[in-house]
Structure formats: structure tokens, C-alpha cells
Amino acid sequence: MNSNHQKVEKAVFDTIDQLNRQLSARNRLTKNRNELVIGEDSKLDSLGLINFLVACEQNIEVLTGQKINLTGDEMFANANSTLGTVGDFIDYISNQISNSENE
Amino acid sequence: MSKEKTHILLIADFNIENLSGLFNNDEVHPQIKATAAPFDQAAQILMDDSHECWKSIPEYALVWTTPDKVSPAFAQLKQFETTTIEKIKSDIDQLAKQLIKASTRVKALFVATWTIPPMEQGLGMLDLKSDAGVRRALQIMNSKIIELLNEQKNIFVLDSSKWIGKVGSKAISPKLWYLGKIPFANEVFLESLYDIKAAINGIEGKSKKLIVVDLDNTLWGGIVGDIGWENIRLGGHDPVGEAFKDFQQDLKALTNRGILLGIVSKNEEKTALEAIEKHPEMILHSDNFAGWKINWNDKAQNLADLVSELNLGMDSVVFIDDNPVERDRVRESFPEVLVPEMPEDKLLFPSVLKSLRCFDNPVISDEDRIRTEKYRAEQKRKTSRAKVDSIDDWLKSLETVVTVEPLFPVNLERTAQLLNKTNQMNLSTRRMTADALKMWSENKNHEFWTFRVADKFGDSGLVGILSLEFAKENAAIVDFVLSCRVMGRKVEETMAHLAIMRAKKNRATEVTAKLIPTERNSPCLKFWQNSGFQCGNDTNLFKWEVSKTYELPGSIKLIFKSEL
Numbered sequence: 001m002n003s004n005h006q007k008v009e010k011a012v013f014d015t016i017d018q019l020n021r022q023l024s025a026r027n028r029l030t031k032n033r034n035e036l037v038i039g040e041d042s043k044l045d046s047l048g049l050i051n052f053l054v055a056c057e058q059n060i061e062v063l064t065g066q067k068i069n070l071t072g073d074e075m076f077a078n079a080n081s082t083l084g085t086v087g088d089f090i091d092y093i094s095n096q097i098s099n100s101e102n103e
Numbered sequence: 104m105s106k107e108k109t110h111i112l113l114i115a116d117f118n119i120e121n122l123s124g125l126f127n128n129d130e131v132h133p134q135i136k137a138t139a140a141p142f143d144q145a146a147q148i149l150m151d152d153s154h155e156c157w158k159s160i161p162e163y164a165l166v167w168t169t170p171d172k173v174s175p176a177f178a179q180l181k182q183f184e185t186t187t188i189e190k191i192k193s194d195i196d197q198l199a200k201q202l203i204k205a206s207t208r209v210k211a212l213f214v215a216t217w218t219i220p221p222m223e224q225g226l227g228m229l230d231l232k233s234d235a236g237v238r239r240a241l242q243i244m245n246s247k248i249i250e251l252l253n254e255q256k257n258i259f260v261l262d263s264s265k266w267i268g269k270v271g272s273k274a275i276s277p278k279l280w281y282l283g284k285i286p287f288a289n290e291v292f293l294e295s296l297y298d299i300k301a302a303i304n305g306i307e308g309k310s311k312k313l314i315v316v317d318l319d320n321t322l323w324g325g326i327v328g329d330i331g332w333e334n335i336r337l338g339g340h341d342p343v344g345e346a347f348k349d350f351q352q353d354l355k356a357l358t359n360r361g362i363l364l365g366i367v368s369k370n371e372e373k374t375a376l377e378a379i380e381k382h383p384e385m386i387l388h389s390d391n392f393a394g395w396k397i398n399w400n401d402k403a404q405n406l407a408d409l410v411s412e413l414n415l416g417m418d419s420v421v422f423i424d425d426n427p428v429e430r431d432r433v434r435e436s437f438p439e440v441l442v443p444e445m446p447e448d449k450l451l452f453p454s455v456l457k458s459l460r461c462f463d464n465p466v467i468s469d470e471d472r473i474r475t476e477k478y479r480a481e482q483k484r485k486t487s488r489a490k491v492d493s494i495d496d497w498l499k500s501l502e503t504v505v506t507v508e509p510l511f512p513v514n515l516e517r518t519a520q521l522l523n524k525t526n527q528m529n530l531s532t533r534r535m536t537a538d539a540l541k542m543w544s545e546n547k548n549h550e551f552w553t554f555r556v557a558d559k560f561g562d563s564g565l566v567g568i569l570s571l572e573f574a575k576e577n578a579a580i581v582d583f584v585l586s587c588r589v590m591g592r593k594v595e596e597t598m599a600h601l602a603i604m605r606a607k608k609n610r611a612t613e614v615t616a617k618l619i620p621t622e623r624n625s626p627c628l629k630f631w632q633n634s635g636f637q638c639g640n641d642t643n644l645f646k647w648e649v650s651k652t653y654e655l656p657g658s659i660k661l662i663f664k665s666e667l
Contacts, residue, residue, distance in 0.1 A: 018289065021125060021289075022121055022123075022125045022127075024128075047120055047283055050282045050285075051121065053282075058273065071278055
């Protein structure tokens with residue numbers, strides 16, 4: 001696991017901690033790669049997802065110095081098809097950052 | 104026994120669900136159940152008594168609106184269209200009426216001031232100068248609403264620009280706005296939550312009353328016992344000395360808000376007091392402290408002794424010490440004491456003190472400003488107590504005068520404050536706003552009396568409340584409240600004497616006092632158990648037959664301020 005991947009994982013887990021401060025007990029997310037973020041079975045409603053994505057962007061910027069866009073139309077299209085779990089998000093963001101660093 | 108959560112209704116013209124979630128999960132006292140009112144219906148909710156969201160009977164409400172929504176004229180101005188300041192003011196007049204109407208449904212209504220995102224440039228250099236300036240109009244709007252609501256005792260306008268300023272550049276997220284109609288980051292909502300909780304604590308009488316400070320490296324730099332008072336760092340052309348001086352100045356300022364100061368320090372008392380009295384740049388002198396424990400004993404024990412001497416509860420205390428070991432000791436011994444984490448850098452001490460929210464109170468009365476003086480007088484009383492043999496002789500020597508007054512407009516605020524802050528000598532511990540209190544006292548079946556106490560050492564001010572409810576031949580004591588400052592000086596018996604007198608006058612045959620036990624009012628229970636009133640199967644219900652006289656204590660001179 002490279003250092004960017006570790007930083008992204010920390011940023012996403014920090015986001016979960018922040019988000020859990022406002023979620024009811026039954027809707028709180030676990031810091032687990034298999035936790036669903038998107039999809040019918042996710043504990044997050046649409047407002048929860050918005051909060052998750054925007055906070056993720058901010059935490060990623062703080063920890064990696066990279067600005068990423070998780071809230072654009074393209075992202076939502078991708079999210080619907082390929083992203084579902086916390087682990088998917090961590091891998092997706094790590095790849096985005098690696099790609100931008102290699103460009 | 105877990106207390107039910109305090110309920111707050113959040114009314115906004117934006118999505119305020121995030122704040123609601125933060126309130127519902129925050130476990131710091133007071134625990135709050137928040138409900139977000141339906142989005143973007145602020146005006147309807149404020150005006151409509153029968154709106155669904157009022158049915159849960161919230162105790163508090165927050166109204167947080169955006170300036171464009173409450174004032175169409177302001178929205179026009181933001182588009183640099185032609186409008187007038189008068190039109191904006193007229194919009195604010197309308198809103199103020201709605202807020203005043205809504206405030207009758209809650210114990211207190213909080214209103215957040217309006218802001219615009221800091222990144223908006225407006226008219227630039229003309230923004231505060233021209234009638235078309237956006238920030239000028241915003242300032243006028245905020246000033247207007249503050250002015251219109253100023254006389255409302257249970258409406259508090261809260262400064263949202265402070266919350267945004269504390270969070271800084273991350274306070275506003277356009278993404279949250281466009282995706283979720285959320286204008287602020289959660290950090291802003293958290294700042295508002297902390298302020299609102301502090302306000303509720305103040306209204307409920309739970310704000311802190313006493314700051315106990317260490318001396319060496321807390322009130323001044325250096326160890327006075329090692330270097331002598333001439334060499335401690337305080338004031339002068341020294342950044343650290345200046346910071347300590349400012350810290351003392353800030354502590355002294357708090358005494359003007361009714362906060363008491365105390366000292367708990369490991370030192371030789373004579374050495375420490377010499378520094379306090381002799382150092383030319385010392386801001387705080389011994390008269391500014393309600394009491395002190397300066398010795399080599401355990402600080403937690405010293406703290407408990409000092410707080411007990413001052414007749415306060417540990418949960419009303421803030422303990423400030425530069426030493427992390429001492430802070431941990433006090434935290435561990437008394438979790439209810441607030442122990443702020445003090446930074447290593449002494450230059451930051453004043454800002455830590457100024458950022459504490461635990462002293463917020465809904466009013467600051469003249470009584471508050473002279474509270475330390477009263478406690479100093481109490482210390483003198485105790486000294487005189489030690490000089491006489493019997494308690495009766497001592498009480499007589501105090502020459503105590505108790506003045507009874509009805510509820511007047513001039514003593515209403517102080518009375519409400521006393522009712523809402525007193526925990527120990529409090530029969531029912533009911534909490535009421537000044538307006539509700541006035542309304543209750545005006546009921547023809549109710550009587551409401553206040554008590555002022557003075558003696559040869561000083562005037563303790565308005566310190567007691569007695570209220571009675573008459574039903575047929577029964578006179579029920581509803582409120583029996585006495586400040587801890589005068590407890591045990593026969594004022595309690597004087598109040599009971601008055602209760603019997605008033606019952607007789609109103610042709611009641613029996614006076615009852617029903618104590619509602621709380622974690623804090625055992626001193627009240629002890630008084631009633633020893634009062635001479637009869638107690639039956641219900642150990643919290645006390646009765647007196649009015650045909651029997653309840654003597655006025657011989658050490659008390661009773662004065663009636665108006666015809667009884």
C-alpha cells in the first residue's frame with residue numbers, strides 16, 4: 001500500500017468520523033472497506049451522501065494537497081456504476097491522485 | 104434517573120438538518136433533542152400557531168434565515184437593482200413581529216444574525232458607503248432586528264458572523280449549497296451549537312459561578328516562593344508579563360458579570376498574599392477573591408473545601424492551573440468541574456479564558472456586579488462567628504434585617520434570575536421566564552414575595568422568594584427559594600413565618616410545602632425536616648396548622664416594603 005493510498009484511507013475514515021457526529025445511531029457508518037456508501041442498502045440518504053462527498057474532498061485536500069472532484073456529474077455517473085463501498089471510494093480516489101501525479 | 108432531553112425547534116429557510124443531527128448526537132450537557140422544521144417555511148411557521156412543528160411543544164427555538172429570503176428589498180439590492188433602505192427596514196419590521204409572536208410559544212427564542220459569504224465583493228470600496236452597498240444594508244438589517252427585539256426578555260439575537268469567523272475560509276461551501284441547500288460547513292453549525300447550549304445552560308441556571316485559579320505561572324510568571332514577589336513576571340515591557348496582566352484583567356472583568364474568583368495554590372500563604380498586595384502591576388487584589396486556600400495540601404481537597412465554604416456546588420466551578428498534573432487530579436476527582444486545557448505558551452492564556460462559553464447568563468443584574476463584595480462580607484461574618492460562643496448570640500450580633508417586597512417591575516429580572524439559578528434551597532426548582540413569573544404572580548389565587556437581607560456587614564440584596572397558591576382552606580408553598588449566601592441565618596424561618604401569616608390573612612387553615620427532590624436540593628429538605636412542620640407518610644410533604652403561631656426568629660428584624 002503506497003503512502004497516497006494510506007492518506008486517502010485516513011481522509012475517508014476521518015470523513016466517516018465527522019459524518020457520524022450528525023447521523024442517528026442506526027445510520028452511522030463503520031470504518032470498514034465493505035461499508036456501503038452508495039446504493040439501495042446504504043445507510044446514507046441523499047443528504048448524507050452529499051455531506052460525505054463534500055467532506056471527503058476537503059479531507060483529501062488537507063491530507064494529500066490534491067484537489068479532487070467527487071461531486072461532478074461524471075462522478076455520479078461513475079458512482080452509480082462502479083462505486084458502492086468505502087473501499088471502492090478509497091481505491092477510486094487513490095487512482096485519481098496517482099493518475100494526476102503521473103500526468 | 105435520566106432527565107428528558109431539552110427540545111429545540113430549528114426554523115430556517117435553508118437545509119438545517121445537519122445542525123439538527125449534530126444537536127441530537129452531542130452528549131455534552133445539556134442534552135438536546137432537535138427537530139428541523141420543514142425547509143424554507145420560516146415565515147409560515149412563525150405566524151401559524153397551529154403549524155405541525157409546534158405540536159411537540161419545544162422549549163426553545165432557533166430562527167436562522169438568509170437575508171435575501173427575509174427581505175425581498177435586500178435581494179433586489181444584492182442584484183444592484185434600485186431599492187431603498189426604508190423598504191429593507193420595513194421587511195425587518197414584519198419579521199420582528201413574527202418573531203415576537205413565535206416567542207410566546209417557547210421559553211426562549213434564538214435568532215441568528217444575517218451574513219453574506221466573505222468572498223462576495225459587493226460594491227467594493229463603496230459597499231459600506233453607498234445606499235446601494237450590500238454590507239451596509241446588511242449591517243442596517245442586523246442593527247434593526249437587534250433594536251426591535253431588544254426589549255423582548257426571551258428573545259436572544261446571536262452573532263452568526265462570530266461562528267463563521269471562527270471557522271475561517273472553510274465556513275462556506277458553495278458545493279454544499281448547490282447540492283444540498285446547506286449554506287454553512289458543519290464547523291459553523293458546531294460553533295452555533297456550542298453557543299446555543301451555553302445560552303440554554305445560562306437560562307436554566309447552570310452557568311459557572313466560580314473560577315478558581317492557581318498562582319505561580321497562572322496569575323503571574325515564575326515561582327514566587329523561589330524568586331520573591333519583586334521578580335515575578337507581570338506587566339512591564341515583557342510579552343509574557345503583559346499576557347499575565349491581561350489574563351488578570353480578564354478575570355477581573357468576569358467579576359463584573361457576577362463570577363466569583365478563588366485561589367487554590369501550593370504556596371506559603373503569607374508569601375503569596377504579599378505578592379498579591381505589593382506587586383505594583385497586580386490587577387487582582389485580595390478583595391477581588393471570594394476566598395482562597397493557599398497551603399501545601401492536596402489541591403482537589405482544597406478546592407472542595409473552598410467551594411463548600413462558599414456554599415456552591417462543584418458543578419458551578421471552573422479550575423484554571425498551568426500544571427497538567429494538577430488539572431488531571433481535579434478532573435479525576437470532580438468530573439463536574441470544568442478544567443480548561445491551558446496551553447504551554449502563556450501568551451495564549453488570555454484568549455483561552457475569553458473563549459470560555461460557560462459564563463453566559465440571560466441577564467446581568469446590579470446584584471451580579473457586587474457579588475464578590477457580598478462573599479467578602481460573608482467571610483467577615485464567619486470570622487465574627489468564630490469569636491462568639493453560641494450561634495444565637497452570633498445571629499443576634501449580625502443585626503439582620505429582612506425586607507419583604509411583592510414582585511415589582513424593578514425586581515422582576517433579579518427575582519427571575521434567582522428562581523432560575525438557585526438549586527440548593529429550592530423547594531420545587533421550577534424555572535420560569537420573567538414574563539411567565541409576572542403572569543403567574545398576577546393570578547388572584549397566587550401570592551409572590553421577595554426577600555432582601557442586610558446586616559451590619561453589608562447588604563446581600565434580593566436573596567429569597569416565597570410564593571403561595573391558595574385553594575379553599577389550603578395555602579400551598581410553591582416556591583421557597585433562598586440564595587446559599589444567606590442560608591442558615593434564620594431567613595428560612597422568617598420566610599416560613601411569613602407563609603403562615605399570609606395563610607392566616609387569606610383564611611387558610613393549613614400551609615403545605617411539597618418538596619420536589621433534585622440532586623441538589625437536599626439542604627432544602629433538611630430545613631423542612633427541622634422546621635417544625637409536620638411530616639406524614641409522604642416524607643417530602645410538610646404541613647402546618649395555621650391556628651398555631653410560627654414565631655419570627657428573635658435575631659431578625661422584619662420590614663414590609665408595602666402594605667401586606
